[in-house]
Amino acid sequence: xxxxxxxxxxxxxxxxxxxxxxxxxxxxxxxxxxxxxxxxxxxxxxxxxxxxxxxxxxxxxxxxxxxxxxxxxxxxxxxxxxxxxxxx
Amino acid sequence: xxxxxxxxxxxxxxxxxxxxxxxxxxxxxxxxxxxxxxxxxxxxxxxxxxxxxxxxxxxxxxxxxxxxxxxxxxxxxxxxxxxxxxxxxxxxxxxxxxxxxxxxxxxxxxxxxxxxxxxxxxxxxxxxxxxxxxxxxxxxxxxxxxxxxxxxxxxxxxxxxxxxxxxxxxxxxxxxxxxxxxxxxxxxxxxxxxxxxxxxxxxxxxxxxxxxxxxxxxxxxxxxxxxxxxxxxxxxxxxxxxxxxxxxxxxxxxxxxxxxxxxxxxxxxxxxxxxxxxxxxxxxxxxxxxxxxxxxxxxxxxxxxxxxxxxxxxxxxxxxxxxxxxxxxxxxxxxxxxxxxxxxxxxxxxxxxxxxxxxxxxxxxxxxxxxxxxxxxxxxxxxxxxxxxxxxxxxxxxxxxxxxxxxxxxxxxxxxxxxxxxxxxxxxxxxxxxxxxxxxxxxxxxxxxxxxxxxxxxxxxxxxxxxxxxxxxxxxxxxxxxxxxxxxxxxxxxxxxxxxxxxxxxxxxxxxxxxxxxxxxxxxxxxxxxxxxxxxxxxxxxxxxxxxxxxxxxxxxxxxxxxxxxxxxxxxxxxxxxxxxxxxxxxxxxxxxxxxxxxxxxxxxxxxxxxxxxxxxxxxxxxxxxxxxxxxxxxxxxxxxxxxxxxxxxxxxxxxxxxxxxxxxxxxxxxxxxxxxxxxxxxxxxxxxxxxxxxxxxxxxxxxxxxxxxxxxxxxxxxxxxxxxxxxxxxxxxxxxxxxxxxxxxxxxxxxxxxxxxxxxxxxxxxxxxxxxxxxxxxxxxxxxxxxxxxxxxxxxxxxxxxxxxxxxxxxxxxxxxxxxxxxxxxxxxxxxxxxxxxxxxxxxxxxxxxxxxxxxxxxx
Numbered sequence: 001x002x003x004x005x006x007x008x009x010x011x012x013x014x015x016x017x018x019x020x021x022x023x024x025x026x027x028x029x030x031x032x033x034x035x036x037x038x039x040x041x042x043x044x045x046x047x048x049x050x051x052x053x054x055x056x057x058x059x060x061x062x063x064x065x066x067x068x069x070x071x072x073x074x075x076x077x078x079x080x081x082x083x084x085x086x087x088x
Numbered sequence: 089x090x091x092x093x094x095x096x097x098x099x100x101x102x103x104x105x106x107x108x109x110x111x112x113x114x115x116x117x118x119x120x121x122x123x124x125x126x127x128x129x130x131x132x133x134x135x136x137x138x139x140x141x142x143x144x145x146x147x148x149x150x151x152x153x154x155x156x157x158x159x160x161x162x163x164x165x166x167x168x169x170x171x172x173x174x175x176x177x178x179x180x181x182x183x184x185x186x187x188x189x190x191x192x193x194x195x196x197x198x199x200x201x202x203x204x205x206x207x208x209x210x211x212x213x214x215x216x217x218x219x220x221x222x223x224x225x226x227x228x229x230x231x232x233x234x235x236x237x238x239x240x241x242x243x244x245x246x247x248x249x250x251x252x253x254x255x256x257x258x259x260x261x262x263x264x265x266x267x268x269x270x271x272x273x274x275x276x277x278x279x280x281x282x283x284x285x286x287x288x289x290x291x292x293x294x295x296x297x298x299x300x301x302x303x304x305x306x307x308x309x310x311x312x313x314x315x316x317x318x319x320x321x322x323x324x325x326x327x328x329x330x331x332x333x334x335x336x337x338x339x340x341x342x343x344x345x346x347x348x349x350x351x352x353x354x355x356x357x358x359x360x361x362x363x364x365x366x367x368x369x370x371x372x373x374x375x376x377x378x379x380x381x382x383x384x385x386x387x388x389x390x391x392x393x394x395x396x397x398x399x400x401x402x403x404x405x406x407x408x409x410x411x412x413x414x415x416x417x418x419x420x421x422x423x424x425x426x427x428x429x430x431x432x433x434x435x436x437x438x439x440x441x442x443x444x445x446x447x448x449x450x451x452x453x454x455x456x457x458x459x460x461x462x463x464x465x466x467x468x469x470x471x472x473x474x475x476x477x478x479x480x481x482x483x484x485x486x487x488x489x490x491x492x493x494x495x496x497x498x499x500x501x502x503x504x505x506x507x508x509x510x511x512x513x514x515x516x517x518x519x520x521x522x523x524x525x526x527x528x529x530x531x532x533x534x535x536x537x538x539x540x541x542x543x544x545x546x547x548x549x550x551x552x553x554x555x556x557x558x559x560x561x562x563x564x565x566x567x568x569x570x571x572x573x574x575x576x577x578x579x580x581x582x583x584x585x586x587x588x589x590x591x592x593x594x595x596x597x598x599x600x601x602x603x604x605x606x607x608x609x610x611x612x613x614x615x616x617x618x619x620x621x622x623x624x625x626x627x628x629x630x631x632x633x634x635x636x637x638x639x640x641x642x643x644x645x646x647x648x649x650x651x652x653x654x655x656x657x658x659x660x661x662x663x664x665x666x667x668x669x670x671x672x673x674x675x676x677x678x679x680x681x682x683x684x685x686x687x688x689x690x691x692x693x694x695x696x697x698x699x700x701x702x703x704x705x706x707x708x709x710x711x712x713x714x715x716x717x718x719x720x721x722x723x724x725x726x727x728x729x730x731x732x733x734x735x736x737x738x739x740x741x742x743x744x745x746x747x748x749x750x751x752x753x754x755x756x757x758x759x760x761x762x763x764x765x766x767x768x769x770x771x772x773x774x775x776x777x778x779x780x781x782x783x784x785x786x787x788x789x790x791x792x793x794x795x796x797x798x799x800x801x802x803x804x805x806x807x808x809x810x811x812x813x814x815x816x817x818x819x820x821x822x823x824x825x826x827x828x829x830x831x832x833x834x835x836x837x838x839x840x841x842x843x844x845x846x847x848x849x850x851x852x853x854x855x856x857x858x859x860x861x862x863x864x865x866x867x868x869x870x871x872x873x874x875x876x877x878x879x880x881x882x883x884x885x886x887x888x889x890x891x892x893x894x895x896x897x898x899x900x901x902x903x904x905x906x907x908x909x910x911x912x913x914x915x916x917x918x919x920x921x922x923x924x925x926x927x928x929x930x931x932x933x934x935x936x937x938x939x940x941x942x943x944x945x946x947x948x949x
Contacts, residue, residue: 078720
C-alpha cells in the first residue's frame with residue numbers, strides 16, 4: 001500500500017492528547033472506514049503544524065478520512081522509506 | 089462490528105431496566121433466527137448497564153441431552169451461596185428456586201440473562217417460568233433469548249410465557265438487517281452489499297461470516313451449523329432437504345409433490361429452522377444454508393439428486409418456463425446432450441428477457457462441451473456468445489470468440505454471415521480502443537456484403553461505419569453512411585437498424601451544434617423504446633447526454649445519463665452503465681463535487697472487466713482532480729489516459745484527455761512543454777464542427793501562447809475568454825454552474841476578480857490553481873493577497889476564525905479580558921474588539937451564553 005506524508009496546519013493549537021477515549025475511537029473508526037492507516041506523526045514545537053505518515057490506497061482516501069475527522073490537509077506527498085541504514 | 093439497526097431494542101430494554109430499578113421488576117424475551125444478533129444485543133445492553141447493576145449470565149447448551157438446570161449452575165456459581173450445594177444434594181426444586189430469589193434480592197439491582205433457551209431441558213423451563221412469574225417483585229431484569237426458528241408454535245416455552253402479564257414481560261423479535269445496513273457494512277469491506285443481502289437475507293451472523301471470509305466459499309461456521317441441524321432430522325426429512333438443496337431458489341409445490349411422498353418431512357425441516365414455507369413454495373431460510381447443505385453432499389448423491397430433478401423438468405409438457413433450470417441441473421450432471429440441445433434456447437430466452445448475464449452463462453456452459461458439436465452448431469453458439477460478450481462488456485472474450493467464428497466460416501462459403509462477423513468484430517475492436525483496426529474490419533464487412541443485394545447485414549455495417557465517423561465527429565461522413573443505412577433499413581422494414589442509424593445521424597449533428605440533430609436522436613429513442621431494443625435505448629440516452637454535456641447543460645445531461653443507467657440496470661446491460669460513469673464523473677467535476685466525481689470514477693478504474701473505452705474518462709477525471717488538488721499520482725494517470733486514447737479515434741475522449749493534460753501542465757507552470765502535444769490535438773479537433781471541442785483545446789493553446797487565430801466555430805465562453813472578455817466569460821460559466829471554469833475566467837481579470845477567483849479555488853480545494861494565481865498576483869505587485877478561507881473557519885459553522893475560537897474558549901473558561909490579553913500577548917482592548925465580533929457572529933450577548941455554547945459543544949474547538 002502506498003505511503004503518504006500529510007502536511008497539516010492547525011489554527012489554534014493542536015490539542016494533545018486527543019479529546020478523550022470516545023473521540024479517539026471515532027477517529028480510528030473513521031480511518032478504518034476510509035481504509036487508511038495512521039502510522040505516526042511529527043508535530044512542530046508550537047503545535048501548529050503536523051506531518052503525518054499514513055498508509056492508504058489513494059490520496060483521496062486520505063482526504064476523505066481527514067474530512068470525517070475534521071482535520072485539515074495542506075498537502076499530500078507520496079513517500080518511500082529512506083533511512084541511514086537502508087539507504088539505497 | 090458495531091450494532092446496527094438495534095437502537096429501538098436497546099432503548100426498550102433500557103426503559104424496562106429503569107422500571108426494574110424503581111422496584112417493578114421486568115422480563116424481556118428476545119427471539120429471532122439463529123445469527124440474528126440476540127447475544128450481541130444483550131451484550132451491548134449489559135455493557136451499558138455494567139456500572140449500574142450486577143449482571144448474571146447463564147446459557148443452555150446445544151447438546152443432544154441437555155444438562156438439567158445448566159443456566160442456574162452458571163449463575164449460582166457466581167454467587168456466594170449454597171445453591172450449588174443444594175443442587176448437588178438434589179434438594180426439592182421450589183426450595184432451590186426460592187433460595188435463588190433470596191440471593192438476587194441481596195444484590196439488587198441486577199440483570200439476569202438466560203441465553204439459548206430453545207436448547208433448555210424441562211427443569212430449566214420450570215426455572216424460567218418460576219422466575220418470570222415473580223420477577224416483578226424484585227429490582228431485577230430477566231432477559232431470555234431463544235431462536236424462534238427452533239421452537240415450534242406448540243413448544244412449552246411459548247405457552248408458558250404467554251401466561252405472564254404483558255405489563256412486565258416484553259417480547260422483542262429481532263428482524264434481519266435492512267438492505268441499507270448491509271450496504272453500509274459491505275461498503276466498509278469494499279464488497280457488494282446487494283449480493284450479500286441476497287445470500288444472507290440480512291442475517292447479521294451470516295453477513296459477518298461472509299464479510300470476514302472469501303466471498304466464494306461458505307464459511308466453516310455456517311457449514312457446522314447446518315450439519316448440526318441436519319443431523320437432528322429423520323432420514324426422510326434429511327433426504328428431502330438434500331434434494332431441495334440442489335434446486336436453486338424456492339421449490340414449488342407441484343415439484344415437491346413429484347419429489348417426495350410424505351409432506352410431514354417438510355414440517356419437520358421447518359420446525360428445525362432449515363426450511364420455510366411461503367405461499368405455494370418451500371425454500372431454505374437463507375441461501376447460504378442451502379449452499380452449505382449442497383456442498384456437504386457426496387459427489388454421487390449430488391449427481392443422483394440433480395438427475396432426479398432434471399428428469400422431472402424434462403418430462404413436463406411445456407418446458408419453456410424451465411429452460412434455465414434444465415440448464416442448471418444439466419450442467420451439474422455434465423449431461424452434454426441436454427446442455428447442447430437447450431443452451432442456445434435458454435440463452436436466447438434470457439436475452440429476450442433482458443437477462444444478458446444469464447444468456448452469457450448459458451453460452452459459456454455450452455462452449456465447455458462444444459467439442460461434441462458440428463462446426464455449424466458451434467458457430468451459432470460462438471456468434472451468440474460474442475454478442476452477449478459485447479453487451480456485458482467482456483470485450484476481450486468477445487473478440488476471441490468472433491475471431492473463432494470467422495475462422496470456422498473460412499470453410500463455409502457463407503459470405504453474408506462472414507460479413508456480419510467482420511462487422512461485429514469491428515465494433516468490439518472499437519470498444520477495445522482500436523479505432524483503426526475497427527475501421528479495417530468494417531470496410532471488409534462492407535466489401536463482402538456489397539456483392540449481394542442490400543439486406544440487414546449491409547445496412548447494419550453502413551450504420552456501424554456511420555457510428556465510427558460520428559465518434560470521430562466527422563459529421564458529413566457520419567450522416568452520409570447513416571442515411572444509406574436508414575434507406576435500406578426502411579426498405580426491409582428493420583426498425584432496429586433504423587434506430588441505430590438515426591442515432592448516429594442525430595448524435596453527430598448534435599455534436600456539431602446542429603440542433604435538428606436532437607430530433608433524430610429522439611426518434612431513435614422512441615423507436616427503440618417501442619420495440620424493446622435495449623442496447624439502442626441506452627445509446628440514445630447516452631448520446632443525448634453527451635451532446636448536452638458538451639454544451640455544459642449539466643443538469644439536462646445528468647438526467648439523460650441517469651435515465652440510461654436506470655434503464656441499463658433494469659435490462660442488465662453492463663456496457664451502458666460502465667460507459668456512463670465517465671460522463672457522470674465529468675458532470676460532478678464541472679459542478680464542483682470532486683469527491684463524488686472521484687468515487688464514480690474510481691469504481692470503474694478498479695473494475696478489471698471495464699473496457700478500455702470506458703476507463704478513459706474515469707482515469708482522466710481522477711488525474712485531473714489530483715492535479716488540481718496538488719495531490720500525488722496525477723501525471724501517472726494522465727499519461728495512462730494518453731496512452732489509451734491514442735488508438736480510440738473518439739474525438740470527445742481525445743479532447744478531454746488532452747485538455748486535462750494541458751491544464752495539469754499549466755498548473756505546474758509548464759504549459760510550454762506540453763504545447764507540441766496540444767498543437768497535434770488541435771489539428772485533429774479543428775476539422776470537426778464541434779464548437780465546444782474546438783473551444784476547449786483552443787483555450788489551452790491560447791493559454792500556451794500558440795493560438796494563431798480564433799477558430800470557427802467556437803463555443804461562446806471560450807471565445808470571450810480568448811478575446812479577453814473575462815468578465816462576460818465568467819458570467820457565462822457561472823450560469824452554466826461550472827465554478828472552476830468561472831474562477832479560471834476571473835483569474836484573467838483585475839485585482840478584485842483575482843481575489844474572488846482565489847476564493848472559489850480554495851472553496852473547491854483547487855490548491856494548485858489558487859497557488860498559481862496568488863503567485864501571479866505577487867508578481868504583479870498586488871498586496872494583501874488573501875490566505876483563503878482558513879481551514880478551521882470553513883469547518884466552523886459559526887464562521888469564526890482560529891483566533892476568535894481561541895479567544896472564545898478562554899472566555900468560556902472564565903478568563904477576564906486582561907487575562908486573555910496577557911495569555912495571547914495582545915491588549916485587553918483588542919480582546920474586547922474580538923469579543924464583540926464573536927458575539928455578533930454567534931448572535932449572543934453575554935459571557936455566560938458564550939460559555940454555554942462552548943460547553944454544549946456547539947462550537948468546535
